[in-house]
Amino acid sequence: MPTVKRNRKKRPIAVTLIAWAIFILFLVRLYQAIEPLIDAGIFENGLREPLFEGFQFTTQGWALFNSAAYAFLSISGLIVLIAFLRMKRWSWIVLMVWTAISLTITLLDYFYDQPNYIVMASDTFIALALNQADVQRIFRIRTDPGERLD
Amino acid sequence: MNDSIDRPRMPADASDFGLLRRFEPVLMFTRGEKFYPTDVETYARESSLWSHAPESPRSQGEWGGRDTLLVPQGELDLQKLIEPRPAPFGTVHYLRFIEPLSLSEAALALAEQARLNAESDNVFHAGLGRLARGGLLPRVVDALFSASFLLRGRVPAALAAAAEIAYHHIQKENPRYTYYGRVVRHNGWTVLQYWYFYCYNNWRSGFNGVNDHEADWEHVSIYLYQEGDQLVPEWLAYASHDYKGDDLRRRWDDTDQLDFVDGHPVVYVGAGSHASYFRPGEYMAEAHLDLPGWVRRGFAVFSQFWTETLGQKSFDPFRIPFVDYVRGDGFSIGTGQSAAWSPVLVDDSTPWVSQYRGLWGLFARDPISGENAPAGPMYNRDGSPRGSWYDPLGFAGLDKVPPPPQALTLLEENCDKLAARQSELDWLIPQKAGELQALGIKLKGMEGNPHLARQYAALEKVKDGLGAEVRALRREFSENAALLDGLTKRLERLRQGIQDDPQAHIHRLAEPVVAAQMRFERAAQAWAAISLSLLLFTIAALMVFSPAYLGAGLAIATILFLVVESILRGAFVETVTVITTLLAVVSAVILLFHFWYWIFIALLLATAVFLMAQRLRELE
Numbered sequence: 001m002p003t004v005k006r007n008r009k010k011r012p013i014a015v016t017l018i019a020w021a022i023f024i025l026f027l028v029r030l031y032q033a034i035e036p037l038i039d040a041g042i043f044e045n046g047l048r049e050p051l052f053e054g055f056q057f058t059t060q061g062w063a064l065f066n067s068a069a070y071a072f073l074s075i076s077g078l079i080v081l082i083a084f085l086r087m088k089r090w091s092w093i094v095l096m097v098w099t100a101i102s103l104t105i106t107l108l109d110y111f112y113d114q115p116n117y118i119v120m121a122s123d124t125f126i127a128l129a130l131n132q133a134d135v136q137r138i139f140r141i142r143t144d145p146g147e148r149l150d
Numbered sequence: 151m152n153d154s155i156d157r158p159r160m161p162a163d164a165s166d167f168g169l170l171r172r173f174e175p176v177l178m179f180t181r182g183e184k185f186y187p188t189d190v191e192t193y194a195r196e197s198s199l200w201s202h203a204p205e206s207p208r209s210q211g212e213w214g215g216r217d218t219l220l221v222p223q224g225e226l227d228l229q230k231l232i233e234p235r236p237a238p239f240g241t242v243h244y245l246r247f248i249e250p251l252s253l254s255e256a257a258l259a260l261a262e263q264a265r266l267n268a269e270s271d272n273v274f275h276a277g278l279g280r281l282a283r284g285g286l287l288p289r290v291v292d293a294l295f296s297a298s299f300l301l302r303g304r305v306p307a308a309l310a311a312a313a314e315i316a317y318h319h320i321q322k323e324n325p326r327y328t329y330y331g332r333v334v335r336h337n338g339w340t341v342l343q344y345w346y347f348y349c350y351n352n353w354r355s356g357f358n359g360v361n362d363h364e365a366d367w368e369h370v371s372i373y374l375y376q377e378g379d380q381l382v383p384e385w386l387a388y389a390s391h392d393y394k395g396d397d398l399r400r401r402w403d404d405t406d407q408l409d410f411v412d413g414h415p416v417v418y419v420g421a422g423s424h425a426s427y428f429r430p431g432e433y434m435a436e437a438h439l440d441l442p443g444w445v446r447r448g449f450a451v452f453s454q455f456w457t458e459t460l461g462q463k464s465f466d467p468f469r470i471p472f473v474d475y476v477r478g479d480g481f482s483i484g485t486g487q488s489a490a491w492s493p494v495l496v497d498d499s500t501p502w503v504s505q506y507r508g509l510w511g512l513f514a515r516d517p518i519s520g521e522n523a524p525a526g527p528m529y530n531r532d533g534s535p536r537g538s539w540y541d542p543l544g545f546a547g548l549d550k551v552p553p554p555p556q557a558l559t560l561l562e563e564n565c566d567k568l569a570a571r572q573s574e575l576d577w578l579i580p581q582k583a584g585e586l587q588a589l590g591i592k593l594k595g596m597e598g599n600p601h602l603a604r605q606y607a608a609l610e611k612v613k614d615g616l617g618a619e620v621r622a623l624r625r626e627f628s629e630n631a632a633l634l635d636g637l638t639k640r641l642e643r644l645r646q647g648i649q650d651d652p653q654a655h656i657h658r659l660a661e662p663v664v665a666a667q668m669r670f671e672r673a674a675q676a677w678a679a680i681s682l683s684l685l686l687f688t689i690a691a692l693m694v695f696s697p698a699y700l701g702a703g704l705a706i707a708t709i710l711f712l713v714v715e716s717i718l719r720g721a722f723v724e725t726v727t728v729i730t731t732l733l734a735v736v737s738a739v740i741l742l743f744h745f746w747y748w749i750f751i752a753l754l755l756a757t758a759v760f761l762m763a764q765r766l767r768e769l770e
Contacts, residue, residue, distance in 0.1 A: 093723055093726070096723075096726050096727060096730050097726055099730050099734075100709075100726055100729050100730040100733060103730065103733040103734060103737055104705070104706065104709065104733060106737065107705075107733060107736060107737065107740075108702050108705075110740060111701065111702065112699070112702060115740075117741065117744070117745070120737050120740065120741060121737075121741055123733075123734070123737065124734045124737040124738050124741065127730045127731060127733065127734035128460070128731075128734055128738075130727075130730075131460060131461060131462070131727065131731055132461070133461055141723060141727075
């Protein structure tokens with residue numbers, strides 16, 4: 001029986017490396033989502049106080065808010081990771097936006113709080129790797145003169 | 151248009167005046183234009199003559215100095231203008247079309263201008279504004295450029311209004327549209343120059359352009375060659391802002407670039423700027439902010455890193471976009487138009503052309519000269535001779551181009567010379583090569599005889615020299631053959647009457663921009679108008695309510711503004727890429743600063759592993 005060759009785009013090494021960086025970030029953000037809940041004792045004791053006092057968060061409210069924000073980043077990272085490995089154009093754009101937001105937060109942390117250097121390094125690596133001409137061509141972000149956009 | 155693209159001809163013995171009239175261009179203006187070519191005699195009569203003496207001879211153009219009225223308004227004419235007036239070095243003579251205005255006079259002029267505009271249907275609509283066409287960064291630079299007028303000399307806004315009113319009255323009394331024509335003959339070319347004088351350039355105040363100044367001189371040149379006893383037009387050159395040399399001229403048969411009315415070329419005139427264009431449309435002109443050298447050098451290094459290392463698109467944040475509106479939908483002058491020309495013949499001996507070296511309008515003391523009036527057709531602002539006057543061929547890059555009939559002769563002469571040299575080489579090379587072989591044989595015979603060592607060494611030098619000579623001759627023969635082949639092919643084409651591409655000489659073609667590229671045009675314009683102020687309000691709010699987070703707030707606000715801008719401009723992906731790359735560069739610097747020791751160790755380890763892998767592979 002003749003074998004049928006599937007016309008698959010070859011995934012360059014840079015894409016695989018970016019995927020690993022996203023995975024590391026996913027783990028870090030997941031930890032950051034859980035950490036405030038542990039610190040606030042929510043896992044042990046549950047929610048024992050209201051989340052707001054007037055217009056301000058309580059300690060547990062802040063913990064829940066932070067946890068939700070990082071959980072959102074973490075889950076969106078996972079979705080992007082899957083689409084990125086399938087080399088979808090939109091995943092490149094979302095990943096770039098996501099990296100921009102993440103880098104902004106990390107840099108603000110650096111100047112005003114405790115920075116997370118692993119996140120900073122991963123984000124920097126992702127941003128620079130996404131800028132590679134080969135990667136941009138694969139995701140149809142950059143096209144050469146005369147090249148057709150399918 | 152393009153009623154006639156067949157080249158009109160004129161007898162070679164036609165008078166200069168006849169030649170000028172036959173080819174005089176049609177000028178088409180943009181709706182809303184207020185100033186048209188006028189005669190210098192009336193202008194001089196309406197002006198006063200002044201001199202500006204600097205505090206010291208070296209401080210020309212700077213603040214300070216003394217202005218003296220030499221001839222008051224109403225007493226000046228072209229005769230008085232050229233009277234000799236000895237003055238110390240650095241003195242600037244200038245005319246004032248509009249006398250200094252008091253506050254009430256300025257207010258009256260502005261009100262009168264508004265009334266005139268309300269009565270007229272000659273009104274300008276900007277369409278998509280220039281600020282919306284550039285990004286946020288050029289808008290910031292534009293604000294700095296506008297602020298620079300506080301430090302630089304500038305022409306006050308009311309002056310434009312007063313000039314408009316004065317010109318309106320001149321035209322009402324004696325409506326004339328004048329050009330000053332000049333005919334010169336250089337290197338086989340007959341050059342017709344048409345000089346246009348405008349009372350005022352209101353590009354900045356009337357059309358959001360770069361500058362305003364009293365008086366404006368513009369010109370157009372037509373280049374003719376002689377064929378038999380006829381003169382035939384071959385090239386046209388229009389003076390423009392950002393172009394020079396070859397890029398200024400178009401060939402008469404370039405129908406993509408030229409319009410004609412009954413054999414007269416059409417010049418599309420920039421609104422307020424009065425620059426001349428071949429095609430109607432809206433042209434992006436660029437002004438650059440004058441910055442210290444170290445800032446420019448620093449940016450050049452960053453720019454190289456940005457484009458070559460990071461592979462990003464190059465950009466220049468110090469350029470300010472301006473639009474030169476060249477719509478050709480307004481008033482027009484010339485053959486078949488609503489107004490006819492009143493031509494005046496001038497040459498080097500015309501007294502007001504050659505003997506008045508001063509400025510034709512207000513000397514605004516602008517150190518970068520954008521707001522100072524220009525000098526006459528023959529001179530630059532500093533009194534030095536103007537290139538386009540004394541070298542009209544060089545001005546349009548035609549100094550290296552012979553007229554078509556001579557081109558054929560010159561090409562034939564070149565081919566003949568080259569062919570003769572090839573014949574000579576054809577005979578010479580075998581001779582020299584034979585000599586070289588004879589020397590080689592002689593040297594071979596001397597080998598193994600130690601007593602001939604001295605002669606051998608001397609002969610070897612001769613052999614080396616001869617070898618080099620033969621190589622050079624062979625190279626020359628080969629290069630000449632290629633050149634001769636090219637020239638012969640060109641000669642054949644010319645003999646068959648096949649011409650080059652009419653745009654082959656153009657390095658940078660002036661092209662109008664696409665009218666609108668924005669998704670949300672009105673929103674984009676509104677955003678362009680308010681964004682910079684909104685950013686400043688945000689900074690002020692941060693300083694009042696959250697001074698501790700000023701830096702962070704400013705960074706976030708700027709990023710948000712850029713993102714909104716990019717959505718409106720349809721450049722979201724590009725903008726996000728630039729922002730992320732910049733943030734990554736900052737992060738990389740921080741990481742390098744904190745972890746340089748570990749990064750160095752990591753590099754060492756990586757190098758060691760790489761080298762080990764290489765060596766082990768060799769063992770396999």
